[in-house]
Amino acid sequence: MTLHHLTLIMGCVAALAAIAPASAEEARPDGKWSIALHGGAGTLTRARMTPEKEAEYRASLQAALDAGAKVLREGGTAMDAVTATITVLEDDPKFNAGRGAVYTWEGTNEMDASIMDGTNRAAGAVAGVGDVRHPILLARAVMEHSPHVFLSGKGAEQFAAEQGLEIVPPEWFATEERKKQLEKLKKEHLSALDVEFKFGTVGAVAMDQSGHLAAGTSTGGMTGKRWGRIGDSPVIGAGTWADDRACAVSATGWGEYFIRVGVAHEICDRMLLAGEDVQTAADKVIAEVGEMGGDGGVIVMSKDGEPVFAMNTPGMYRGRATSEGTNEVAIFSDEEPTKGD
Template identity: 50%
Template sequence: MKIIYSIIFALLITHTSFAQDYSDKITLVIHGGAGTITRANMTPEKEKAYREVLNTALQNGYAILKKGGTSLQAVEATIMVMENSPLFNAGKGAVFTHEGKNEMDAAIMEGNTLKAGAIAGVTTIKNPIKGAIAVMEKSPHVMMAGKGADQFAKEQGLEIVDPSYFYTEARYKALQKALKEEKVELDHTENKKDEIKKSPKTGYQKEEDLIFTEGKKFGTVGCVALDKFGNLTAGTSTGGMTNKKYGRVGDAPIIGAGTYANNVTCAVSATGHGEFFIRSVVAYDISSLMEYKGLSVKDAADEVVMKKLVDRGGEGGVIALDRNGNIAMPFNSEGMYRGYIKDGKSEVMIYKDEKR
């Protein structure tokens, strides 16, 4: 018996001695949507507002990592900041469906366990990312949708709100505009400023209203993080598509399309034209290129976003992070709200000409 105990003790000591501390590599990356985001379409006041919220999200998540928290905890806290802001198409700022409702999707995935959770078409969960985490941690399932997902969240004690909580005047105006034009408007692209001024269909005259005709760009929010334990997590949350019909679900809650994490490769959160991201299984494709072809996270992300997606007509971008803290943030649209924090240094970017 003493021999057995000695062997067990030796194994524990060996495991501990080889356990790697990633404290010097902790990193957090975020995005707040991609699309035709240009300086010509942005007022100084709105740009300042976006940068402030993005920076707050970064700082909140990084503070958790610095205190020894997990990447899951950091991703949750970071995304909640953006879900609670009306500036982004997630949570409070979610766009309206054809029926005048706010239907939200979210997903989470852990890189160390490959466990994942997702919700789709929910209408009463204040912070959809918490609903996705609840599905992952407290159910045997990966995805729940509609009334069932809302009911499950309520049973788990998550904060439930009346659907009116998600109402914003800007989003409602965008729906009315879309209904009038009888077409579906994606939340990732919009007319350029000069085109809007020339168009008699917009119904927007004032400068402060103009920014909200760009509401289509207030897209999906996401976060990827690496903690001191060397574990990656990816999370994504969205309000979907303005004027969407028939229970449409995009790529954000689809594991492997808009959200994916694997400690062996990387963590990915995507934003863009969801149908193309689903067909191309974008997030998993980036991971696969790293695993099977040995590409770096940057080369893999560029291959998928800047080549494959472009060839297939898909617009958008991703944030990706590997276990060594290497970051990739490619996008093939005119802009993407994005930022990262590493070694205590943070940077927030919006336009294409802003480089890391």
């Protein structure tokens, strides 16, 4: 072996070591943790929202953020923090996921969700489920207790029942506001964007005290969707991605465009392969979505625990908290996040 060949081999070894995830024991001896969430992006303007409604949304975001932060503060895993955050949002009728999910053209609820573990890139996803109280828990069960990554429809519902997850009647998801949105869409021949003003998705990304990442996303889809339409939320690599070597991402937006760009995976690839910082990578990918004609936003957690937001819409329900004292929520794109208690 020549000195030149040895030098090349040593260079490759060094490059691989640089992107390899640190072990749990050495990753975060300082107990550092971080979490971020979103509740959908879209035409969220002050003109469309009363002070009372704005306060209600901020309180809901804070409650979900607190649930995830508590898990991390007490030494829990990023996976547990993500599911704790999202289940709170799935139970809140103000958000289009779980209870409060929008209606399909036929007047039913079809929900999608996905989750990913950054330690080993294990993932689980479900689409088109209608009787599972917490689709995010079903996605996690697919990841942990099945040989598959993606289940849909009746099969996913059967698996949920076999796993002992909570099954609820259709009335659980029903809300008057969502019914009115569907009626308005049909009567006035509108699009989902005309009646919702935002893309219906919730999500969370987290880094735990071991330095591990996780991401999850849950949605009711778009008002009036037909033919079993599925957006980006349950698509691993489009709506959700987590890799300890780079970042964790949860997206919300016009799903067809987010799928075509592969938004979540693309952001992490830019960080891992091109060396871009987390904000630059997120901004560039969302700009690419915009250039194609789509809109929406992302929350991204870097491998160092930096939580950032990127969007090309007037607003996105969002929040973040860290072990270093950050605790804030925001709605509009032009505002500084509001500090929580």
